[in-house]
Structure formats: structure tokens, C-alpha cells
Amino acid sequence: MTSKSAASEPGTSKPAPAKRKAGVSAPPKTGATPEELLEYFRAMLLIRRFEEKAGQMYGMGLIGGFCHLYIGQEAVVTGVQAALGENDAIITTYRDHGHMLASGMDPRGVMAELTGRRDGYSRGKGGSMHMFARERNFYGGHGIVGASASLGTGIAFANRYRGNDQVCVTYFGDGAANQGQVFESFNMAALWSLPVVYIIENNQYAMGTAVTRSTAQTKLYKRGEAFGIPGQQTDGMDVVAVRDAARKAIGHCRKKKGPYVLEVLTYRYRGHSMSDPAKYRTREEVNKVRSERDPIDHVRELLIAGGTADEAALKEIDREVKALVTEAADFGQQSPEPDPAELYTDVLMTL
Amino acid sequence: MSRKSIRQAINEALALEMRRDARVVVMGEDISGGMGAPGEQDAWGGPLGVTKGLMPEFGRERVLDTPISESAFIGAAAGAAATGLRPVAELMFVDFMGVCFDQIFNQAAKFRYMFGGKAVTPLVVRTMYGAGLSAASQHSQCLYPIFTHIPGLKVVLPSSAYEAKGLLIQAIRDDDPVIFFEHKAMYDEEEEVPDEAYTIPFGEANLTREGDDVTIVAFGRMVQFANQAADKLEKDGISCTVVDPRTTSPLDEDTIIEMAEETGRVVIVDEASPRCNMATDVSALITQNAFGALKAPIKMVTPPHTPVPFAADLERAYIPSPEKIEAAVREVAAA
Ligand SMILES: Cc1ncc(C[n+]2csc(CCOP(=O)(O)OP(=O)(O)O)c2C)c(N)n1
Ligand SMILES: [Mg+2]
Numbered sequence: 001m002t003s004k005s006a007a008s009e010p011g012t013s014k015p016a017p018a019k020r021k022a023g024v025s026a027p028p029k030t031g032a033t034p035e036e037l038l039e040y041f042r043a044m045l046l047i048r049r050f051e052e053k054a055g056q057m058y059g060m061g062l063i064g065g066f067c068h069l070y071i072g073q074e075a076v077v078t079g080v081q082a083a084l085g086e087n088d089a090i091i092t093t094y095r096d097h098g099h100m101l102a103s104g105m106d107p108r109g110v111m112a113e114l115t116g117r118r119d120g121y122s123r124g125k126g127g128s129m130h131m132f133a134r135e136r137n138f139y140g141g142h143g144i145v146g147a148s149a150s151l152g153t154g155i156a157f158a159n160r161y162r163g164n165d166q167v168c169v170t171y172f173g174d175g176a177a178n179q180g181q182v183f184e185s186f187n188m189a190a191l192w193s194l195p196v197v198y199i200i201e202n203n204q205y206a207m208g209t210a211v212t213r214s215t216a217q218t219k220l221y222k223r224g225e226a227f228g229i230p231g232q233q234t235d236g237m238d239v240v241a242v243r244d245a246a247r248k249a250i251g252h253c254r255k256k257k258g259p260y261v262l263e264v265l266t267y268r269y270r271g272h273s274m275s276d277p278a279k280y281r282t283r284e285e286v287n288k289v290r291s292e293r294d295p296i297d298h299v300r301e302l303l304i305a306g307g308t309a310d311e312a313a314l315k316e317i318d319r320e321v322k323a324l325v326t327e328a329a330d331f332g333q334q335s336p337e338p339d340p341a342e343l344y345t346d347v348l349m350t351l
Numbered sequence: 352m353s354r355k356s357i358r359q360a361i362n363e364a365l366a367l368e369m370r371r372d373a374r375v376v377v378m379g380e381d382i383s384g385g386m387g388a389p390g391e392q393d394a395w396g397g398p399l400g401v402t403k404g405l406m407p408e409f410g411r412e413r414v415l416d417t418p419i420s421e422s423a424f425i426g427a428a429a430g431a432a433a434t435g436l437r438p439v440a441e442l443m444f445v446d447f448m449g450v451c452f453d454q455i456f457n458q459a460a461k462f463r464y465m466f467g468g469k470a471v472t473p474l475v476v477r478t479m480y481g482a483g484l485s486a487a488s489q490h491s492q493c494l495y496p497i498f499t500h501i502p503g504l505k506v507v508l509p510s511s512a513y514e515a516k517g518l519l520i521q522a523i524r525d526d527d528p529v530i531f532f533e534h535k536a537m538y539d540e541e542e543e544v545p546d547e548a549y550t551i552p553f554g555e556a557n558l559t560r561e562g563d564d565v566t567i568v569a570f571g572r573m574v575q576f577a578n579q580a581a582d583k584l585e586k587d588g589i590s591c592t593v594v595d596p597r598t599t600s601p602l603d604e605d606t607i608i609e610m611a612e613e614t615g616r617v618v619i620v621d622e623a624s625p626r627c628n629m630a631t632d633v634s635a636l637i638t639q640n641a642f643g644a645l646k647a648p649i650k651m652v653t654p655p656h657t658p659v660p661f662a663a664d665l666e667r668a669y670i671p672s673p674e675k676i677e678a679a680v681r682e683v684a685a686a
Binding site: 064065066116117122124125126127129130142143144145146175176178179180181206207208209213214215276278279280281282285337338340342343344347 | 380381384385389390391394395398416417418419420422423446447449450484485486487488489490655656657658660661662663664665668669
């Protein structure tokens with residue numbers, strides 16, 4: 001397996017995705033059909049609009065506590081979701097709104113959890129960082145950095161134990177990649193040949209610390225090499241690239257070849273959480289990514305250049321998405337506060 | 352002397368000790384922040400700005416932003432301490448002790464005893480605790496009773512800015528591993544704090560109020576709540592003594608017992624989960640040593656035995672409040 005490791009994967013030598021030119025003239029080639037592109041456009045836009053609304057509501061005091069927005073990273077979960085099978089499992093961190101929406105969870109239930117209400121996924125007891133939906137194979141948002149790595153390894157173990165061909169995609173960040181339990185999980189997953197894809201969402205920062213200053217080997221897809229786990233790096237601002245890389249990674253696991261590390265290069269536009277003014281980076285840095293590499297603009301350009309949709313059609317999609325988000329926001333505000341008795345419930349199944 | 356917030360008091364304690372003693376280094380995640388990025392170099396200064404300004408003054412050799420690798424950097428701080436450095440490591444939230452507890456309780460806490468007194472470990476771990484900011488179950492716990500349970504650790508719970516500065520300087524100069532708890536909802540609270548360095552010894556309780564009717568023993572943020580309740584009760588003719596033990600290990604047992612005996616009526620306030628917490632510990636201490644003096648059963652004001660909920664209303668119901676303390680005191684006074 002070592003011979004198939006990261007270094008031999010095509011396209012892994014370039015450290016950062018090349019910048020794209022706006023306004024492509026000939027219909028661009030992608031591996032996606034026009035229908036697929038439209039679907040990804042809609043899915044990413046839903047996350048973007050949802051997060052913008054959540055940020056707005058936070059500013060108005062309607063959402064409290066910690067709230068980590070996913071704006072800028074939409075192509076990651078959208079691309080991976082497109083590569084997942086019906087029963088594959090997902091587990092992630094506290095930056096989880098995008099993952100939940102991509103997995104098909106109800107935006108109303110997510111929003112009602114952000115507002116801490118009765119109809120939220122965790123009945124108001126978990127908040128932004130902590131939701132769970134078995135019916136969508138979503139095993140939760142987790143607040144302890146690195147925890148998703150070992151938990152996801154266990155989900156993969158359970159799948160292998162049951163003898164099914166389901167895969168677990170386990171998300172964590174560039175900062176989390178330095179947690180001890182990540183390495184311990186890698187070793188065990190390789191040892192037991194578990195069907196788990198570790199997706200490292202490298203958005204360049206862990207809170208205010210740039211990846212170059214927290215991490216000795218910044219090519220995070222190589223992190224599994226010592227354990228014989230193949231790895232690949234992909235452009236996380238290009239939804240089709242993410243999908244294709246994820247297909248390959250998930251296929252590897254489904255063929256029972258053991259774990260896989262997929263590093264996705266992405267960028268968060270907002271601060272780490274709502275209380276972070278992100279002064280550790282410049283406005284120019286953020287604006288440059290926004291204007292040159294935005295994942296949604298990219299698909300918009302592909303759709304228009306390919307003649308699949310015109311501006312008006314895309315505006316219509318935006319209107320539909322905004323309506324969904326508005327409905328979720330209303331729902332999140334109208335849902336009642338949790339019953340006071342909820343404080344004492346669900347500590348244990350039985351006493 | 353000037354008014355300072357707890358945030359400033361802690362910052363000042365760190366700066367003063369770093370100026371005084373080159374062996375003091377501080378490390379933690381984003382304690383400076385802005386590492387490697389083109390923006391501001393001291394952009395973060397700790398997740399809540401407590402360590403801001405240290406990096407510009409003392410440089411990155413002494414103010415280390417670490418990777419998110421608590422087991423490694425807390426362990427490294429303990430190892431460096433064994434050589435005589437005085438590291439102050441920041442464990443951002445005490446909830447994260449789960450990923451570095453071995454380094455604290457099996458390593459740092461054991462060195463002196465297990466090595467027959469030959470190893471000295473002047474380590475300080477500063478950490479945030481407590482509910483009140485809707486931070487939910489994994490970022491709101493108290494957990495100091497768990498550290499108090501471990502022989503070989505000192506555990507500090509400052510209740511105000513003055514206390515925080517003196518106790519932190521004491522912690523840094525102390526030759527044992529010290530876990531220093533900062534309540535995340537208290538950083539902005541101000542009072543008069545001397546500008547110069549001073550220490551407050553460990554294991555000496557502070558009486559923030561003295562009265563005749565009921566003794567309240569409270570920890571950390573709960574000292575403030577107890578003071579508020581006591582002030583209110585005073586107007587209704589119930590006078591309280593409020594005992595702030597300051598450190599749970601060592602614990603000033605004598606003062607607690609003495610104050611319990613004086614009034615014969617005791618309320619203990621603890622924000623930690625009610626099983627095996629400081630309230631049960633102090634209650635046992637009093638019943639063992641002052642049972643004859645008690646005129647009423649001891650009352651404990653604690654949260655329920657549940658994780659900390661997210662929703663604001665539920666969290667409010669969870670936290671011991673001045674109102675709950677007041678009600679408990681009235682009950683004990685009337686019993
Ligand atoms: C064990 C642990 N240490 C520290 C933290 C505090 N913390 C929360 S998020 C974060 C940064 C994580 O960065 P990264 O893994 O890159 O994910 P991103 O936030 O960029 O999505 C830190 C230090 C935590 N929650 N858990
Ligand atoms: Mg990151």
C-alpha cells in the first residue's frame with residue numbers, strides 16, 4: 001500500500017490550487033453534467049444563504065454561544081456529498097452547519113437548534129456545535145478538536161464488523177490534524193483496514209494560527225504516509241474536483257482497501273467564530289479568494305458559459321433558496337423555548 | 352492601585368513574573384495568535400484576550416503559540432518544569448483536559464512524591480471554566496473537583512480581580528503543579544488592584560462577609576453570587592459569613608470548620624456537578640468536625656446532575672444563582 005501513497009497520486013505536487021480566470025469563453029470542460037452542476041449550485045447556495053442568515057441572526061442576538069460559519073467552504077461538503085452512497089456515514093466538528101444541510105437535514109431544525117428552541121435537532125440542548133441525525137447518517141458535530149477522527153474510526157469499524165460496504169467520511173480541520181488522537185486513529189484504521197476517509201478541511205487557519213506556523217509538514221495529505229495510508233490533495237474551491245477526489249477516496253474504502261486521507265484546500269471567509277474579527281489576516285487576502293476562487297461563482301460561471309442557465313434562471317434559484325432560509329429563520333424564531341423539564345431529561349436512558 | 356478587570360489582573364501577573372524571572376515562559380493555543388499570517392502579529396492574545404501584549408514585550412521565544420496538541424504541550428510544559436523552568440501553559444477550556452489529563456494527573460502530579468521528593472515541577476496550567484455563555488456541554492464544565500481529587504496538585508479558584516492577580520503570582524512562584532481556574536463569564540469584572548506584584552498564600556480562606564446567622568462557603572464565581580445574596584439578606588436581618596476558600600487544594604479546613612461552628616448554619620455553593628464535588632467534600636468536613644455545633648442540616652446549592660444545556664433559559668435554570676442561594680440561606684436560617 002505504501003507504493004500507492006500520496007506522492008504518486010497525480011496532481012498532488014502543486015501545493016495550492018491555481019487561480020481561476022473569470023469569464024471563460026468556450027464552454028468549459030468539467031466532469032459534471034449540466035444537471036449535476038445545477039444541483040451543486042443550489043446545494044452550495046443553500047449553505048451560503050443559511051450561514052449569512054445565521055450570522056445576521058447572531059448579530060441581532062437571536063443566536064447565542066459559539067457559532068462557526070462555513071462560508072467559503074461550501075464546495076467541500078457539497079462535492080463529498082455527491083460522491084457518497086445512500087448509507088455512508090458522516091461525522092464532523094463544530095463547524096457543522098454545511099455538513100448538516102448537505103446531508104439533507106432540515107434547515108428549519110438546524111436553525112431552531114441555533115436559536116436554542118424546542119424544535120431544534122437537539123431540542124435546544126446542543127446548539128450550533130452539537131446536532132445529530134441518525135436518519136441522515138450524520139453522527140454529529142463535535143466540539144473537542146480531533147474527536148471526530150477517533151469517533152469516525154469507530155463508525156468505520158462498526159461498518160466493517162457488520163460486513164456492509166458502507167464508508168465513513170470523517171471531517172476535521174488543519175488545526176485538528178495536530179491532535180494526538182488523529183495519529184492514533186490513523187494507525188488503527190490502517191491496521192484494521194477500516195473503511196474511513198479522513199477529510200482534512202484545510203482552510204489555512206486554526207483560530208488565528210496559520211497552518212504554516214502550527215504544522216511542520218504542511219502537506220496534510222501526507223499525514224497517513226507513515227501508516228501506509230494513501231492521501232491526495234484537492235482544490236476545495238472546485239466542487240467537481242472535490243467530488244471526483246472523494247469518489248476515488250470512497251471507492252478505495254468501498255473496495256476494502258483500508259483508510260484514505262483526503263486533504264481539501266479551502267478558505268473560510270468569516271472569522272473563526274462570530275466573536276473573531278480575524279485581524280490576523282488582511283482584508284486583501286480574504287477579498288482575493290472571494291473574487292478569484294469563490295466556489296459558488298465558479299459553478300455560476302460554468303453554468304452560464306455552458307449555456308445551461310442564464311442569470312435570470314440562477315437568480316430564480318437564489319430566490320427559492322432564500323425562501324427556504326427565510327422559512328427556516330422564521331421557524332427558528334417561532335419555535336417555543338425548551339420545556340424547563342428538558343434540563344433533566346436525556347442524561348441517561350434509564351436510572 | 353487602580354481599577355482592573357480580572358483579564359487585566361491576570362495579564363499583569365503574567366507580565367510582572369516574566370519581567371522578574373526569565374524561567375517563566377507561557378504557551379498555549381493562540382495566546383498570541385496571528386502566527387504566520389500577514390495581518391496583526393498579536394491579533395488574538397488568547398481566546399479572550401487575556402495574554403494580549405505579552406508576545407510583543409517578551410517575544411516568541413517566551414510566548415509560544417502551540418499547535419492544537421494539548422497532550423504534547425502540557426506534557427512538554429511538565430517536562431520543562433522538571434528542569435526548573437516555570438512554564439505557564441494555557442489549556443483553553445478545562446473541558447479539554449480530556450486530551451491531556453495523563454500529563455497532569457499521572458505525570459506532573461506524581462513527580463515529587465513518586466521520586467521521593469527529588470523532582471520539583473513548578474508548572475502552572477491556566478484554564479477557563481464555568482457555564483453562562485451558552486457554550487453548551489463541551490465548553491462549560493467546572494471540573495475542578497476532579498483535579499482536587501488528585502494528590503500532588505494545587506487547585507486555585509480566584510473569585511475577583513484582586514484575588515486573581517495575587518493567586519496567579521503565588522502559583523507561578525510555587526514549586527508544585529498548580530491548576531488555575533478562570534471563570535469565562537468573569538473576565539470583565541473590575542475592582543481595585545495594586546499595580547505592583549503581591550502574593551496571596553494558598554490554603555488560607557478569605558472571609559468576604561462576616562455575620563452571625565448563616566455561614567456560606569462558596570467557590571470561584573459563586574463567591575460573588577454569595578456576596579450578592581448576603582447583601583440582600585442583610586437588609587432582611589439575616590447576616591451571613593461568606594467563606595471564599597480560594598484554593599480547593601490545599602483547603603483551609605480550619606477556617607471552614609471554625610466559621611461553621613460560629614453560626615451553626617451552613618450553605619455551600621458550588622457550580623460543579625453535585626456528585627463528588629466541593630460541596631459534598633466540605634459538607635463531609637463540617638459534619639465530621641463540627642456536627643455538635645450544627646443547628647440545622649447543611650444545604651448545598653449546586654447545578655443538577657446533568658450536562659450543561661445550550662438554550663439560554665435552560666442554562667439559567669442550571670446555574671446556581673444569587674436567588675437560589677438566598678432561598679437556601681432563608682431555609683437554613685429558619686430551620
Ligand atoms: C481539544 C481542543 N483544543 C482546543 C479547542 C479550541 N478550538 C476550537 S476550534 C479550534 C481551531 C481548530 O482549527 P481547525 O482544526 O483548523 O478547524 P477550523 O476551525 O478551521 O474549521 C480550537 C483551537 C478545542 N475545541 N478542543
Ligand atoms: Mg482550519
